[in-house]
Structure formats: structure tokens, C-alpha cells
Amino acid sequence: MKVSQPNLNSKEKTLIQSVYVFESDSKEEYNLPFYADGFPGIVFFHSENPVTVFVGSESKVMDPVFVYGQTIEPIRIQIEGPFFFVMVQLFPAVVEETLGIPILELTNSCWTISPAEWVNEPNFQSAIDRFSPTLASSALVEYIIQKGERFRPDPVLHACMEEILDLKGICEVGKLSKKHGLSERTLQRRFQNYVGLTPKQFSTIIRFQASLLELNGDQNSKLTDIAYASGYSDQSHFIRQFKSFTKQKPFRFREKI
Structure with a gap:
């Protein structure tokens, strides 16, 4: 293929x-x-x-x-x-x-x-x-x-989404809402209607994707290093979240690559 x-x-x-x-x-x-x-x-x-x-x-x-x-x-x-x-x-x-x-x-x-x-x-x-x-x-x-000829993105929400992408999901919703002059509740409601996910959910997924990219890259890299590089507080947190999205633990996932 x-x-x-x-x-x-x-x-x-x-x-x-x-x-x-x-x-x-x-x-x-x-x-x-x-x-x-x-x-x-x-x-x-x-x-x-x-x-x-x-x-x-x-x-x-x-x-x-x-x-x-x-x-x-x-x-x-x-x-x-x-x-x-x-x-x-x-x-x-x-x-x-x-x-x-x-x-x-x-x-x-x-x-x-x-x-x-x-x-x-x-x-x-x-x-x-x-x-x-x-x-x-x-x-x-x-x-x-x-x-999409007439499509125009919401400038604030699109900027929030781009910032989360640029930071690979390692960002705080409170700081993001404050930066764009919105309350956390307002940002969450508007963002969810715009993206289909809350800012926290979107950030979590983007961070998971960053870890997936790392895992698919250097086969010799340690899971601990991948976890910290991807913004997780510890390896166990990384493993739990990775498994929630893939139904597999990271080391089992890497064995199948």
C-alpha cells in the first residue's frame, strides 16, 4: 500500500x-x-x-x-x-x-x-x-x-485553535481565555460549538498526537522521555491517556509498528 x-x-x-x-x-x-x-x-x-x-x-x-x-x-x-x-x-x-x-x-x-x-x-x-x-x-x-467559497473563520476561536496546535496541546485553558478576553465558560461553550470538542479535550488530543509522532519516530527513545517531551506530568499519566485513545499501552503499540 x-x-x-x-x-x-x-x-x-x-x-x-x-x-x-x-x-x-x-x-x-x-x-x-x-x-x-x-x-x-x-x-x-x-x-x-x-x-x-x-x-x-x-x-x-x-x-x-x-x-x-x-x-x-x-x-x-x-x-x-x-x-x-x-x-x-x-x-x-x-x-x-x-x-x-x-x-x-x-x-x-x-x-x-x-x-x-x-x-x-x-x-x-x-x-x-x-x-x-x-x-x-x-x-x-x-x-x-x-x-467553502464564502466560509470565514471566527478569528478568536480560530486563533485559539491555532495556538493549541502550535503549543502541541501543552497550554492552559484559563490563560487562553484570558488572552482573548473571554471567560473560561464562554470560551468552552463557543469553542465546543465551533470545534465539536471543549478546549481541554482538543488540547488533550493534540498532545496525544504529539506523543504518537514521537513514538513513531525514534524507536530507541524511552517512554519517560516521550512523556515529558509531550507535556505529561509523568509516565503513568502518559500511558493512561495513550491507552484511552488507542486501547493499547505505548510499548505494545510500538511493538506493532
């Missing part, structure tokens, strides 16, 4: 956090794991076989284009090749304001985009007919750009 991450231009970056393309020409079956990352997104895939999403004990066969919300539980996507699977991570407010899907209702859930919304878009069908992941990526990004 090949995994790539296309570059984005400045216009695309106002709506999109990142794009990932998974593709395979073989008939092998794959299980793609995904963990909480703080961003909802939209997917466009093509496979001759059913594609199933597993969350805990629940499973669902998905349609070719779907939107997913903030996730807390680990997700596994079972897909058999040949296939392409394009995932576009969106800034949270984009989902509700451009696609009309309430961000809070989408948390830990998926929402199918009706074929009537995309089947007549030439690049979608061309990507399927030509089995082209590149066309599929372009089609999905262009779909979002068209839908």
Missing part, C-alpha cells in the same frame, strides 16, 4: 488541515487504523468490494463519499484492493458552515454525502473510471473549495 500527502496551496489551507491518499493495486485486504486527531474530515474512496468502518463493537458499510466527525474512540477501516482512499482533514467549523452538518451531532459519527451531491461532478467519475488517486484527491479538494 502506498500512502502520500499532497501539498496544499494557500487558498486550500484556509479550509483544509491536510490530505492523505491511500492506494493499492493488489487484491490484498488492509485494515487502516485511525486515532483521535482533533479534525473532522471528508472521504472519497473506490473499491470493488465493500468498505467497512469499525468503531468499538459497532461496524458500518460506507458509501463512496462520507463525512466523519471528531473521534475519541479508535477507528479501523477494512478495505480490500485494488482501491484508493482519499481523506481530507477539515478545520472543524468548515463542516457545519459549508456542508450544513452540525459539528456536535457528527462527533464519533459519520454522515453519508448523497450521490446526487457529487455523481455529476466530472472529476469524481473520471477518478473512478480511470482508477486515479490523483484525480480523486483533486476532485475532493475542489469540492470542498467550491462549497
